[in-house]
Each structure stands twice: as C-alpha cells, then as structure tokens.
Amino acid sequence: MDAAMLKEIGEIVVRMLIIFTAVFTGVGYMTLVERRVSAWMQDRLGPNRVGPQGLLQPLADGLKHLMKEDVTPPGAHRMVFILAPIMVLIPAVLSFAVIPIAGDAINLQDLGLPWDWQIKPFIADVSVGLLILLGLASLEVYGVVLAGWSSGSKYPAMGALRSTAQMISYELALGLAILPVVLTTGSLRLQTIAEAQAGTWFGFVPHWNVFIHPFGFLFLLISIFAENKRLPFDLPEAEPELVAGYHTEYSAMKFVMFYMTEYSAMIANAALMVTLFFGGWQVPGLVLPQPWMFLVQAGAFAAKTFFFLFLFVWVRWTLPRFRYDQLMNLGWKVLLELAFINLLVVAMLVAAGVM
C-alpha cells in the first residue's frame, strides 16, 4: 500500500471516528439527560449514584443490558425477530454520514499531530445529501414493522401498525416543510445549505433560514416529533394501551438497539433542523485561525443540536398525549395542507424573484 492510499484511508477513518464517537457518546448521555431532566421537572433527583452526578449511569445501563437474558418468544419468527433491531439501527446511524459539522477541513498537523491529513467536516460529500437523509429516515420504518410482525403477539403488532401509519403520514409533511429551503438555496447538498446561511442582517440578526421560512420550520418541528414517536405523538408505544408497542417482546441488547435508534434518530433530526434552519455550524461574525475555527464551529453545532434535544425532553415531560385519530387528522388534514400552501407561496415568490 502506497503512502497516498494510506493517507486517503486514514482521512476517512479519522472523520468516521470523530463523528460516530460523538454520536454514540451523545446517544448514551441523552438517556441520562432525559432521566435527569425529567426528574428535575418532577421535583425528583433522578439517577445520581453511579459516578459524579450519575455520569457513569449510561455505562452501567449498557453493562446491565449486555448481561441480561435475551428472550425470543415462542411465537416469534426467529430470523426476522433478530433482523428487525439491526434494520432499525443501521439507517438511523448512517444518516450522520452526510451531516456537516464544521465549515472547512482541518489538518491534523494544526492540532500538533504528526500526520499531514486533511480531515473533512463530513463523512460523505453527497450532492443529494438531503434526499439521502429522508430516504434513510423512511427506511427506519422497516425495523419497526418487522419487529411488530415477527414478535407474534398482539401488542407489538398493534404498535407496529400504528407507527407505520404515523411515520408514513408525517413523512409527507416533513418533506414538504423542508422543500422551501431547497427552493431558496437551490441545492440538496447539506454543506451548501449551511454555507448559504453565512452573514447577518443589520449586523446582528444571523442570516438563518428560520427567519426566512418560519412556517417551514414550525411544520418540520411538528413532523419530527411525530416521526420520532415522541410525546405528544408517542401513540405507537402508548404504555396504558399497548404495553411498550412494537418492542414489547424485546429484551437485553436487542431492546437496547431500539432504544439507541430512538435517540440517534432524535440527534440526527435535531442536527437536520440545525443545518437547515439555524445555520448549521455557522457562528455569525466569527473569524479565527484554522484549528480553532474548526473546533469552535463543531462546538457551536453541538450546542445548537443539544438545544433541540433538550426541547424534545422538555416537551415530552410537559404535554399530554394525543388520541390516535387526532394525530392522523392533524397530519393529513392540517399539517399537509399548510405545508403545501407554504411551499406554493415560497415557490411563487422565488419565481417572481422576491426571494
């Protein structure tokens, strides 16, 4: 293997390591954030015994689930039962491959490391990155359907039917909410969309898409709550009705995979909202020499993403659950139409040359 090839492989491996380490750490600690914040909102303490402030709790949980018995119910379709958690986790994690975390590439020598490797701020530079993200999100439905079907019992089957219908319904509104951004930016590449949001109006209002498309953002936010099956839209796993929905029969690490999927999809969707509507890694007016610029931008991206993750938790412990027919009516009879009108108006404005 020659030096050039080694360099290329090294660059790819390093950026995959950076992004996936961040994602999996984020997934682990989101479980802790959720429990601690919910405890705080309900005037309890929450898990604070394992490590300082409970910081080692995710590790302890992981270890516990690794050692638990992995039960396959007798009525289950064995192969599909094993396949389902894999099929749900892979697309959720893959979607981070196209999300940019900073503006320009960073050289490892700038960080004082001996290798002359350029580390790009994303794993894959795809011209249709946004479509890939939506495609991967729609593939997550398979794991859910198959989990429900292969469990061979009624609660998972009901939960799977509900979540499939819900995810398909809200995918339409989600796509329509995003399209206005694509229209004004003229690109499906996420890095181009993030770069287009540089600069400010009047020197202090950042040039973010949320100020251009406030309705698009609102519709996207609502659809994402439904896509993620978070409260107030968590009908697929409504515990008073369906035990735990489609993953009722799962235990040990297979259950953890569903749990990880839920949180990585949440992080991916928060990162998507930040990239599309809140300038991605942009910090308005900031100019720094290279290693610092990259680190500050990545930090800003993480901070913005965390804000939305906190919002997910906050809403979950604040709002009550909808009824299933209300959820479907909202998706098909309200959100879809409004998002469509929003898209039409933006399209007309773009055609008229106003935007």
Add this chain to the structure above:
Amino acid sequence: MSLDTILASGASIAAIFSALMVVWQRSAVISALFLVLNLGSVAILFLTLGGEFLAAVQVLVYAGAIMVLFLFVIMLLNPAPLKERFASGPVVTGLTFALGVLFFASLMRGVMSLAGAGGTMASVGESYGSTRSVGELLFTAYLYPFELAGVLLLVAMVGAVVLARRQAPGED
C-alpha cells in the same frame, strides 16, 4: 479492478439473488423483504453509474414508501405461507422457459445496441444524472408523459377513495 467495478458487481449479484428469492420464498413477508433488498441493490447500481438523484429517489420512493405500504398490507391481511410450491405441467413450464429466453434475448439485443457496448464506454456530460438535469428533462422533453403519469395516479387515488368510502345511511 477498481472499487467501482467491485461495488457494481456486488450490487448486480445481490440484485439477481434477491430477485430470485422474491419468487422462491413461500412467506409473503420474506418475499417483500427480498424485494426491498433488490430495490436497494438497484439503487447502488444507479450510484455507480453517477445517478445520485435517481439512487436517492429509488430508496426514498420505492423502498421507503411503496414497499412499506406493501408490508403494511401484508401484515394487515396476514396470509398463511404457501404449503408447497406451485405445481405446473410440462406445457406451462416449457412455455414459461421459451418466453423467458425470448425476453432475455430482446433485452440483450437492446443492451448490445447501446453505444459503447463493444468495450469502449461512451462519455456523458458533467451534469449527467444530477438533480438539475433530471428535473430539466422532466419539465421539458418529457413533460407530457410526466403530467399524464400524474393524472393516472390521481385517477387511481380517486378510485381507491370511492371504493373505500363508507356509505352514508339512506344512500344505496
């Protein structure tokens, strides 16, 4: 052998294998799953040919929407797996085989008549397969077929709604 060739060959093999498994499986759910694998392999073939937009749309529309609905319906109806394979006489088998050979031959004839089939690859433009060029073609050269397909889907949808509509009391 370049990375692209390896990827394309792997995707082709996966596509053929999964297509066969769709037909050979006895359980409808497993069949549908292999069809998803087939659609995914074809998407990878599009990718190796430079059609990023087509690949993404293939996954988004076929694998992400249509096949999910397929699975949804299969789950709702929950058909029992076939006990045995379809039995057929020598006449049907022979006829099927002959039709298959005929279809394959005409397909190969079409492929071989393409430019570059002799081994030299025809080069395509820089924007080939991009979202912009696909969109431009759809809204200029292929506008009427595109619009007609849209109307056809609308008709099917209206038909489905009419069939599924619950009859109001007093109506017959």
